[in-house]
Amino acid sequence: xxxxxxxxxxxxxxxxxxxxxxxxxxxxxxxxxxxxxxxxxxxxxxxxxxxxxxxxxxxxxxxxxxxxxxxxxxxxxxxxxxxxxxxxxxxxxxxxxxxxxxxxxxxxxxxxxxxxxxxxxxxxxxxxxxxxxxxxxxxxxxxxxxxxxxxxxxxxxxxxxxxxxxxxxxxxxxxxxxxxxxxxxxxxxxxxxxxxxxxxxxxxxxxxxxxxxxxxxxxxxxxxxxxxxxxxxxxxxxxxxxxxxxxxxxxxxxxxxxxxxxxxxxxxxxxxxxxxxxxxxxxxxxxxxxxxxxxxxxxxxxxxxxxxxxxxxxxxxxxxxxxxxx
Amino acid sequence: xxxxxxxxxxxxxxxxxxxxxxxxxxxxxxxxxxxxxxxxxxxxxxxxxxxxxxxxxxxxxxxxxxxxxxxxxxxxxxxxxxxxxxxxxxxxxxxxxxxxxxxxxxxxxxxxxxxxxxxxxxxxxxxxxxxxxxxxxxxxxxxxxxxxxxxxxxxxxxxxxxxxxxxxxxxxxxxxxxxxxxxxxxxxxxxxxxxxxxxxxxxxxxxxxxxxxxxxxxxxxxxxxxxxxxxxxxxxxxxxxxxxxxxxxxxxxxxxxxxxxxxxxxxxxxxxxxxxxxxxxxxxxxxxxxxxxxxxxxxxxxxxxxxxxxxxxxxxxxxxxxxxxx
Numbered sequence: 001x002x003x004x005x006x007x008x009x010x011x012x013x014x015x016x017x018x019x020x021x022x023x024x025x026x027x028x029x030x031x032x033x034x035x036x037x038x039x040x041x042x043x044x045x046x047x048x049x050x051x052x053x054x055x056x057x058x059x060x061x062x063x064x065x066x067x068x069x070x071x072x073x074x075x076x077x078x079x080x081x082x083x084x085x086x087x088x089x090x091x092x093x094x095x096x097x098x099x100x101x102x103x104x105x106x107x108x109x110x111x112x113x114x115x116x117x118x119x120x121x122x123x124x125x126x127x128x129x130x131x132x133x134x135x136x137x138x139x140x141x142x143x144x145x146x147x148x149x150x151x152x153x154x155x156x157x158x159x160x161x162x163x164x165x166x167x168x169x170x171x172x173x174x175x176x177x178x179x180x181x182x183x184x185x186x187x188x189x190x191x192x193x194x195x196x197x198x199x200x201x202x203x204x205x206x207x208x209x210x211x212x213x214x215x216x217x218x219x220x221x222x223x224x225x226x227x228x229x230x231x232x233x234x235x236x237x238x239x240x241x242x243x244x245x246x247x248x249x250x251x252x253x254x255x256x257x258x259x260x261x262x263x264x265x266x267x268x269x270x271x272x273x274x275x276x277x278x279x280x281x282x283x284x285x286x287x288x289x290x291x292x293x294x295x296x297x298x299x300x301x302x303x304x305x306x307x308x309x310x311x312x313x314x315x316x317x318x319x320x321x322x323x324x325x326x
Numbered sequence: 327x328x329x330x331x332x333x334x335x336x337x338x339x340x341x342x343x344x345x346x347x348x349x350x351x352x353x354x355x356x357x358x359x360x361x362x363x364x365x366x367x368x369x370x371x372x373x374x375x376x377x378x379x380x381x382x383x384x385x386x387x388x389x390x391x392x393x394x395x396x397x398x399x400x401x402x403x404x405x406x407x408x409x410x411x412x413x414x415x416x417x418x419x420x421x422x423x424x425x426x427x428x429x430x431x432x433x434x435x436x437x438x439x440x441x442x443x444x445x446x447x448x449x450x451x452x453x454x455x456x457x458x459x460x461x462x463x464x465x466x467x468x469x470x471x472x473x474x475x476x477x478x479x480x481x482x483x484x485x486x487x488x489x490x491x492x493x494x495x496x497x498x499x500x501x502x503x504x505x506x507x508x509x510x511x512x513x514x515x516x517x518x519x520x521x522x523x524x525x526x527x528x529x530x531x532x533x534x535x536x537x538x539x540x541x542x543x544x545x546x547x548x549x550x551x552x553x554x555x556x557x558x559x560x561x562x563x564x565x566x567x568x569x570x571x572x573x574x575x576x577x578x579x580x581x582x583x584x585x586x587x588x589x590x591x592x593x594x595x596x597x598x599x600x601x602x603x604x605x606x607x608x609x610x611x612x613x614x615x616x617x618x619x620x621x622x623x624x625x626x627x628x629x630x631x632x633x634x635x636x637x638x639x640x641x642x643x644x645x646x647x648x649x650x651x652x
Contacts, residue, residue, distance in 0.1 A: 149509055190475065215561040231516075231558065235544075238544075239541040242542035242546065243570060262588050270577070
């Protein structure tokens with residue numbers, strides 16, 4: 001089955017080069033994949049030919065403008081509709097043959113654009129989920145990780161449903177275990193928001209709620225979906241990232257000091273095990289078609305890995321309305 | 327200078343044995359230290375004599391009742407005033423010769439008891455700070471880590487002041503750098519609460535505010551005091567803990583697989599470097615005298631280490647009203 005994915009070639013720290021090198025690798029690896037690339041047509045064509053990318057496997061949509069990290073969503077949606085990111089979203093919305101999209105750019109603008117052109121039938125604001133490898137193998141879906149930082153209880157219940165659908169359809173987990181991030185495992189622990197959400201989730205017969213999860217078990221594998229407001233979820237994601245970076249740095253220093261080959265080998269093993277940057281990105285949930293927000297500092301492996309996430313979704317049918325209909 | 331510290335001998339997962347073995351080690355190491363031990367007098371006397379603890383260096387206050395993790399603060403304060411924890415707090419409040427107190431027990435009851443008997447002159451609810459080793463050496467004071475999970479902006483400014491005083495007086499940092507935990511470094515990033523706090527802190531001439539700090543830099547050393555509401559601060563603390571535990575487990579498994587002595591040695595090095603349990607505990611701020619909430623799963627090293635924190639505070643004059651007056 002052919003799968004066509006849109007890639008916004010702008011917005012990555014490493015520029016268009018990184019994106020296209022990654023795209024070339026993904027195309028080599030997956031013959032069923034084709035790309036629609038949005039951005040500066042001349043630059044993209046030149047680089048595609050440098051990289052020996054077959055012309056029939058990429059389509060280029062020229063976009064003259066670029067969304068930066070300083071753009072505010074409301075203004076960008078008004079003034080920059082011909083940017084590579086927003087052209088991508090409009091194309092994704094309009095064209096049936098496009099399955100999903102990847103962008104490394106401004107998260108706020110991406111979410112607002114997704115809400116404008118690709119909102120799901122329930123009309124709720126999209127959420128941003130991260131699929132992180134859990135301690136016991138498998139993945140934990142953390143939702144929300146920053147799309148909405150001031151949440152009501154019903155929003156968190158909605159996040160639970162979105163994560164539930166994703167894990168069921170993407171990994172075939174029949175009844176995903178839904179956990180609620182809190183500051184204590186007991187049902188009485190939490191802030192006002194999580195206490196209210198706790199009782200709503202417990203009363204919800206469609207969801208398999210496993211109770212509160214503390215931060216030290218966020219990624220232990222105690223739940224398949226970790227529900228949290230976007231502010232707290234952002235901390236789970238970034239504190240994990242920061243701690244990993246720090247421990248690997250400490251080990252590298254130790255390896256240098258002891259000049260041990262074995263430890264250098266271990267460091268490489270851990271770097272690959274915990275390489276969150278290459279791992280991919282956050283998934284926009286609540287849209288008709290899947291959109292992945294990749295890290296700003298994405299590398300080539302990131303592009304391969306997010307393409308594979310989308311391929312995986314395409315193969316497994318997904319929680320996205322637009323595709324279910326297709 | 328002699329320093330007398332109260333230890334609640336109940337409430338640790340390892341029971342009174344761990345506490346007293348730790349106390350014995352601390353007494354050996356620090357001749358200027360004496361303890362007031364609250365708990366079951368018979369048990370404590372017997373174990374002290376088993377451990378060869380000199381009688382003149384410990385005083386025992388008999389407490390028949392015990393606070394458990396199931397006790398609710400309001401009820402415990404009413405019904406369990408003769409528990410080891412609350413006897414400790416009352417003693418700390420009443421006796422001038424006692425410098426501070428340590429408990430491994432129920433955090434909620436400890437904070438409420440502290441608020442009842444040892445509140446600072448500003449009459450604000452105490453906060454719970456954690457002093458964590460930062461990436462560039464030194465310590466970062468994370469405040470609040472769970473005492474108040476639903477916060478107003480003025481509470482967070484108060485936390486900033488408490489942390490500021492602690493770092494200035496305990497480590498002699500003249501103008502501690504105050505950071506605000508948020509989901510983005512830009513001033514416009516954050517939830518409603520942090521945006522309001524951001525402008526209050528920026529306008530505050532007494533504090534050296536260095537702006538928003540993201541989770542991946544929470545402990546990088548970018549600030550001396552990391553201000554956050556108790557819910558988010560609890561995540562910083564526990565997600566860090568969980569990530570460390572997980573990485574060390576992965577390394578241990580790798581060491582077993584490769585049967586490498588060097589890597590086993592590295593694991594031990596990292597375990598000691600990142601041993602949060604032994605490191606100590608959270609400091610109750612906003613009280614007249616210092617109180618340390620040690621981990622429930624405290625070990626002997628924890629007791630030594632929290633005793634040393636209190637000794638350090640006693641030597642450096644501290645941010646605690648009760649002691650300043652002394």
